[in-house]
Amino acid sequence: MLFYNKYLKKSVFIYNKERLFITLFLVLMFFSLPFKATNFQARALKQKPKVYDNFPEEEPIVHLSLLNLTKHSAFFAFVLESANTIDIIVTLYSDNSSQEFNLTLEKNIEEFLPLESLIENTTYSLHITSEEYETIDKQINFKTFSSIENTLELFYIIDVSEPSNHLVDVFILGHYDHIGNFKLINDGFHTSGGAANVLEPPQFSSSFDVQSSYDEESYSMNIQPSDSEGYFSITYTSNKSYFDYDDGHGCEGYCCEEYLMVTGEQLLYYPTVSPTFGRFHGYLVTPNHWEGAIGWEMDELAIMRFFEFQGTTCFAYDPNEFDVYSEMIYDTLVKVIFSNTIPSQHSQGVFDVCEALSEKWGGGVGDKIYSVMVVDEPDKEIYAGEWTTGQGFTTHWSIVDAMLVHQIYHRWNSWALGTKWAHEERDIRGWWVEGFNEFYVDRILYELGYYPNHEYIQSWYEDYCGIRGSSDDMPILSPPEEVEDHYAIYYQKGAILTYSLNKEMQSRTNGNYSVDDLLKYFWTLWKENEDYCSYDLMLNYLNSVIPGGINDWWQTYVIENQEVYLEEFEDENAIKPPVIITNSQTITGRNLTLQWTEIPKASYYNLYLNGTLNQTSIEETTYNLIFSENATYIISVSVVKFARESAKSVAIVVSVTIPSSSSSSTTKKASCSPVSSILLVLFGIGFYCYRKRKKGNRKHHTR
Known part of the structure; x- marks a missing residue:
C-alpha cells in the first residue's frame, strides 16, 4: 500500500509535468506562426472611446394643423416637438385687421385654438x-366657406413643411349644400390611378349626419350626406419617396429635402363634381425659404384656385439648389427651373423649342405661365406629368430631347387650351394626337440641330419596318380596342405616315405647303370658331391646297393600310442584331471570350444566356463569360440603338466542361520561420529524452 501510495503521488506529479510540457509546446507553436492583425482589429486596438461633454440643444419644432373650417370659424391644433415648454405668439391677419394670441406649448401635448366670428368667403393668414x-x-x-347654395366647397392644405421624410400631409376641409351624394377619387390621368400612394386610406370625419366609405380598388371615397348642409374633413399622407409606379414613366412625382415635383393626380383626391359647380381652393405649406411654380391660379396671399386637378403641375424648391430662367414667348411666360448643376445654355434650348412650336402652329396657346422643371438626377426615373401648366422630369430623359418637345406640343393639340377632336372620331384620334406629335419631335430637334440626320424619325422607321406587312401592322385609324400595341401604331407608325404625308404635300405643291400649314389651319378654326378637328376636315383641307388632291395617297396608306417605304432610310431599314463571331464549340474551363460584329451608332449591347438577360450596357464588342457549372449554354446578343433594342442574334450553343475541384484546386501549405522550426525540433528532442528516462525509472520501480 505504501508503494502504491508513493507511485500514485509520483504518477500524479509526472502527469502534471506532462500537461505543462504540452501546454508550453502549444503556446510555442502558436507564437511561431505568422500573425498580423486585420484592419478591423487594428482599428479596434487604436480606437478610443468618444467623450461628449456638451450635447447641443435641439431646436424646437411646432406642428400646425387646420382641423375644421366653416363659413365663420376655423379650428387649429398645435403640437410641440423636441423641447419641453415654449411660449408662442399666434397672429391672425385679415385684410383690415390683426388679432394676437399667446399660447404655452408643452412637449407632445396638443393645444387647440378656436377662431370664431370670421367673415365668410374671406382669406385669412395665421x-x-x-x-x-x-x-x-x-x-x-386659408379661406372661409361661402353661403352659395347647391354647391360643394373644398379647401386643401398641402403640407410639405418637413420634406426630408418624403411625406406630404394633405388636409381636405369640406362644405356641402344640397348636392346629394358625391365622390373624391385619386383617378388616373397618365396612370391607372392611385398615384398619390397614400400610407393609409384617407380618414373621414364629420359631426354631421353623413356617411362615408372607401373603395381601395378604385381609389375613391363615397360620401353620402343625410343633412342638406354640413361640414367634414379628410386627412391622409402621400408617400412621395422614390418608387417605380410601373406605368412606363417610372416614379410618379417625388418629394425630398430639396424639392417637390408632382402633379395633381400624383398627390390629391379630388371631387367628381365639375369645378363649374363647386369652389375648390388650397394652400401649399413649404419650408420658409422655398419658392414655387404652381400651375393653379393664386391670389395675393397664395391661395390656390383649382380649375383642374389631375394634370396641373405643382413645383416647389430650395432656391439654393436650383436656378430659374424666364422668357416671354407669344404672351406666355415660360419659366425654366433647373438644378444648379445643369449648364445654363440648356435653358435657351427650352425657349427655342417653345418658340419653334408656336411658329409651327401660328401662335401661342394663350396660357399665362408655362413651367418646365428639370432635376439633375440621371439615375432616377422621376416623372411629374405634363399638362397645360407645365412639365417636370429628371435628366434620365435628357434635357432638350423627345420628352420635352412631345409634352410642349400637346399644349396645342390636346390639354385644356388645345384643339378638340370630333366626338364621333374620338376613339381613333391617336394618329392626330400622338403620331403628328412624334413627327414634330423629330422635325423640331432636326431644325434646332439636335438630330442633324433625322435620327429620331429614323429610329421609328426601323421599328416600323419590324412590323411592316405583318398582322401587327394595324391600320392607323383602328380603334384602340383592336390595337394590341398602341405605341407601335399611334406613335411610331403615326409619325412615319405624317412624315410621308409631309413629303407628298411638299412634292405636289412645289414646296409651297407642308404639314405646318395643316396645323395653322386647325388652330385658326379652333381659336376663331372653336371648331372641332376631324379627319374629314383634314382631308378636305389637303385636297383644297394640293393641285389634284391627295385622295390617292390617303386611300393607299390611311384606308387600305399599304406598306410605307421611305427611300432615305431604307439603307438601314431595321436595327439588325450583331453577328456572333465566336463559333459553336466545346470548352474546358470556366472562361469564354465572346465576340460579335460592331453595329454603327450602337448605344450598347445586351447579352442573353439561355434566353435570360445576363448582362446589359456592354459598350465593347467582346465580353468574357465565366461559367459556374458543367452545362450547355445558349448565348445570344442584341444591340440597343436610339433607345430601342434589336432582335437577338442567332444563338450559339456552347458545351462547357469544368474540371473537378480536386484536380484544379491547390492546397496552401502552412509555414513558419526558420528560428521557430529549430526551436520546435529541439523541444521535441528534449521532450522525447525526458519521456524515455521516466519510462526507465518506472520499470526499475516495478522490478
Missing part, C-alpha cells in the same frame, strides 16, 4: 412665432 426661438416661423393661409 402666423406663429416665438421670441425665444427664431426658427419657429410658420404660417397657414
